[in-house]
Amino acid sequence: MKPGNADPADASLPEGVDEALALELYRQMVFLRIFDERALVYHRHGRIGTWAISWGHEAIQVGAMLALKASDWAFPSYRENKLGLVRGMSPAHVLAGCRGHPQGWWDPHQWRLGAISIPVASHVPHAAGFAWGERLQGRDTVALSFFGDGATSQGEFHEGANMAGVMNAPLILLCTNNQWAISTPVHRQTRARTLADKAAGYGMLGVRVDGNDVLAVYQAVSQAAARARAGEGPTFIECLIYRAQAHAFPDDPSAYRDDTEAEQARREECVGRYANLLMRRGLLTEELAARYREEFLAKMADAIAEAEALPIPGPELAFAHAYERKTPALERDLSELQRIQAKQGTR
Amino acid sequence: MKPGNADPADASLPEGVDEALALELYRQMVFLRIFDERALVYHRHGRIGTWAISWGHEAIQVGAMLALKASDWAFPSYRENKLGLVRGMSPAHVLAGCRGHPQGWWDPHQWRLGAISIPVASHVPHAAGFAWGERLQGRDTVALSFFGDGATSQGEFHEGANMAGVMNAPLILLCTNNQWAISTPVHRQTRARTLADKAAGYGMLGVRVDGNDVLAVYQAVSQAAARARAGEGPTFIECLIYRAQAHAFPDDPSAYRDDTEAEQARREECVGRYANLLMRRGLLTEELAARYREEFLAKMADAIAEAEALPIPGPELAFAHAYERKTPALERDLSELQRIQAKQGTR
Amino acid sequence: AASNGAGASSKVLATPLTRRMAREHGLNLAEIAGSGSQGRVTKADVVAALEGRTTSNVVSQAPAVQV
Amino acid sequence: MLFAEALTSALREEMERNPKLILLGEDIGRSGGVFRITVGLQARFGAERVVDTPVAEAGIVGSAVGLCLSGLQPVCELQFDAFSYPALNQILTHVSRYRWRTQGKAPMPMVIRIPCGGGVRAPELHSDSPEAYFCHTPGLTVVSPSTPADAKGLLTSALRSPDPVVFFEPKKLYRHLRGEVPDGEHLVPFGKVRTAREGSDVTLIAWGAMMEIALAAAEALATEGVSSHVCDVRTLSPLDEEGLLQAARVTGRVVIIQESPRNCSVASELAALLAEHAMYDLKAPIKRVSGFDVPHPYYSIEHHQRPDCARVVDAVHRILEA
Amino acid sequence: MLFAEALTSALREEMERNPKLILLGEDIGRSGGVFRITVGLQARFGAERVVDTPVAEAGIVGSAVGLCLSGLQPVCELQFDAFSYPALNQILTHVSRYRWRTQGKAPMPMVIRIPCGGGVRAPELHSDSPEAYFCHTPGLTVVSPSTPADAKGLLTSALRSPDPVVFFEPKKLYRHLRGEVPDGEHLVPFGKVRTAREGSDVTLIAWGAMMEIALAAAEALATEGVSSHVCDVRTLSPLDEEGLLQAARVTGRVVIIQESPRNCSVASELAALLAEHAMYDLKAPIKRVSGFDVPHPYYSIEHHQRPDCARVVDAVHRILEA
């Protein structure tokens, strides 16, 4: 399989995807795309910090999220730091996080999204345990964990996946194989023929889809969710794409790969491809597409302004929430710090 | 496949196994068997500590070790703590270790055996790295790592196996699937259909053999070693048996399993089965078998006496070898301790 | 700054407690004979030094009335 | 009641009380755990609440994070001290930080039980005292009982704690220490040291299995006319700083006793705390009687590594002379 | 020379000298590492000696154990501080114990390089200062340089050490600190503190990125007439106890500065060391200016957590008053 190198011959919509949903998939993809493009600009302005771009990952992120019920949970890695947008989180909220602002946190229960997991693969066991816990409590929640090709090398991916199998957890292991882990190509990541080959080792179904095809992703996740809800256990889904951009900004891919494949991937990117399909079906017009873009561009402009307007908090927040109640030592440390900062008057 | 439930129809020896070797395999199996049986008695006398019995694992341990060259390395877990015997280590040496005596250590380079790895699976990456390092240095060494069914659940098994695949390391992953990890049956350890199914996830060959059949193990390891030496990379070998004994002594399996399967496994144990085969081929007589037993029983009696005669070392040894040179703090701590112990006169 | 810093008493062995007592009573530790091991000045030595010096200005440093 | 039984009774009673508690670990179900602490619990509460897991410590603790998110309160048993190390990444990056990372919205009310310490003639890596790794990690509460009553009372508190608790059970005490345990519900609050013996000449500070040594040393010293004040730390992190400072001030001479290696340990922290906040109350140098900075030795020579009465008495003599 | 360049030159020169050295880590090859410390080395020494690994820290360090057994001397780069945690099991159970376990026959001459510390506006878990976990582990040598000269000299020593060395590189210094580095072979021995500034009123003890703060505080204090003696610990474990005791004795007043959380930290150990062995030379309580016992905060507010000049100066004022 090669990702994204062909439009599907016919433009029929898969089962369960009506026209409204087909358009909503598109709209959300555009939102993520614009978020990414603007964030990169803001990063270059120095207005946000490190930017873990997911340009080209929209079909996977949106296809997967829209295939879940609102009551299902997703567990993002750093690459999916803007996943909340798909569930209605404000872009200012996400941008605050990119500015290293404490307002970037979210309540996992409100959004039904785990906290972003920075250590690669370390959230896979969380998703497994969560799914298992939901099943134990008789709920029909499904959990979906996002992670990358590189993450499959981590012990915690393995332990989480194996545990999910044994516990028959309603879990979807959604692996975005973008063929790179920073500078390491997937064939130096594992000798497995495909990443989906790993599924058998956990006694679970492994499937492989074109990650540039939002409908294929939607369908694979829908089916996996249905199986999970039916008590048939976890599924491993490998979504194949090619990381068309840098790993993050800053990062200079020219140091480790030549740009031809990336160039190709940029030409075959998922948003344009899906737009074509929708236009051929008459569901999308240039005009509507432009309208979406306008809408989200305006949102982003407001969002960055809002994020930049957030005041930098004092030290209280650094001392809060490590424990339910601040320890006496933390109380003392905080008041000492406040005394010193007050004396300095510089903070 | 079920382990050990049938004698092979014919008693022909596989390629590469001549009669002398066939008998040597038997002799070593008897040695390990007698070691195990006597060690259990010594444990019951309180003369050695915890005893990690491998009664019934002889076909695997001996078959694998004898399929390796003398220059190859093996990496044992606690279950293979007596592996050195096969390479000529004295039983007193092994028993000293069981008595918690520092003389139980060995020089990995002398015996071409890694140190016993107590944390389950944590030595798999060592074997991978070692094999890779040997290849880098142009040697044709093969490394073999022993581990159990439970160990396949550990992240470090996964990381080591994956790394070995990527580095094309001349490694044999020898998994003793005795169907139990202490009280946990293998079907609660993983949902994989077979443990060998895990091999594909690392892009390596996975094979499954009857672990009660020493010749089958010998052959599988020989072939894997040949592949490794030919630069074809690692192999995963699942040796299927049934743990006929307790996990270790102390441990009371009656708390978690009924004895019927174990009873059956004890009847089908590998040493007797192989003896039958050799006798049918006319290679072994009751007399010779008895002679082996006598020989090893005598060895064991001497060995325990020797191990018990070892004096308990003073504190110097507790302070040695953490660093190449004792730190000044350790020097001071040691002399303080010696002063106190001298005053007490009780040590 | 550092009025109590590396002065004459810096080579004297004493706990911070003893040093503070001496400091607060205006005693120079170096002038007190230490009775502890290795000539260490102990709290008792400082108390003894204070008692042997009842007419000094130390009194005026103490509060006139204990409240 | 045996120390081990006190732990079992805390688990049993809290599981009766709180249906959200779920136990997971290696061999805790049918077999009742290698130390028999969960014995009978699977029979009582079923295999869904007392769960045998694969041999995968990061998987156990990592899935416990997820179980917390799903609203349960997992209690993980890690089989031996050193087998907590494979779970350190989960504990350091997630268990300890999830509440903080979510500004209190996703707390991690889990308990991680870890049998610890030496003196039980065990193989390598079965005798570590790893508490310092956890105490150095903000967000965790680290506790270790030294009596059956505290075993029950502190474990009960742990099972009700809104924060993740790492609970160290000195394995030497499991079946060797017997003591009174109050009937019925028994809670011992975190963050309060226990005065195990009152005295006036020297303060001995210890916890867990080392309390036995501290008390034996106090007895020995009493025969020489030296009066020891013995303080059981109980909550290793966050420390009861006030209680510890007071215990030190009672006598002004302090010996800290611990089994783990010394460098960057709980004894280091205790000494530092006193050096910062009780300096003017100290009459002598602080002494640490500690495991040395070497791996826990083979069991035939582990007595050299584990602090004993003679070493404590010697340390007291030295600071009394000082 | 930049701090980063000093590290690169140590690696390059030692690799020229010693064919047994092999580098492994994530993205260290073609890309030269996320901090560009190994830049150019793969081109120079080939992909067999500068090896990009899978994203698997336990696999990296675990296979380094095996590489040592095969006679090589691996140098592992772990990408960021907190990504050393997945390797802790290997480090605590094997790297630190293999020499001991084999009575010296199978030493582990490996170096584990870890970029550390905050102040670089990084995402979560990219700003930890985890040295205490390693210092608490016997068998490891733990080192952190604070100048380009020491970066080269200490790393060269690490690359020649027969014992495993955990080498902490303050990432804030990589491209912000420039300094003289002696030409040619340059070795700085382990176990020797460095006097960064002589003074008589107060002793400031720090290491790594905090040396910058210590020296800035010394400057600020000098303007008030307070003379600071500034000591760079350099080798965090095993400590240069004599050197540290001497540095404390110079002034009898000590402030210890570190970025990591305080509980059971290197600062705890230093304070404990002084409280045990320099009590009679101290004139005031010891002060620790430390990261607080909370997770390293979001970067917009990390300045509250990282010790700064004002906090150090305040601490000095307080112990001068004391």
Ligand SMILES: Cc1ncc(C[n+]2csc(CCOP(=O)(O)OP(=O)(O)O)c2C)c(N)n1
């Ligand atoms: C445990 C751990 N090690 C290293 C890193 C540094 N790191 C961040 S992203 C990344 C590559 C991950 O690649 P992949 O899983 O393919 O995800 P992608 O970045 O392609 O989305 C690495 C090594 C990390 N975040 N966590």
Ligand SMILES: Cc1ncc(C[n+]2csc(CCOP(=O)(O)OP(=O)(O)O)c2C)c(N)n1
């Ligand atoms: C990391 C770790 N966790 C737990 C243990 C305790 N333990 C010792 S043996 C064992 C079971 C291992 O089972 P398996 O791998 O099947 O090997 P077997 O004992 O059957 O040979 C366990 C859990 C350990 N040694 N290491």
Ligand SMILES: [Mg+2]
């Ligand atoms: Mg990737």
Ligand SMILES: [Mg+2]
């Ligand atoms: Mg087994």
Ligand SMILES: [Mg+2]
């Ligand atoms: Mg791990």
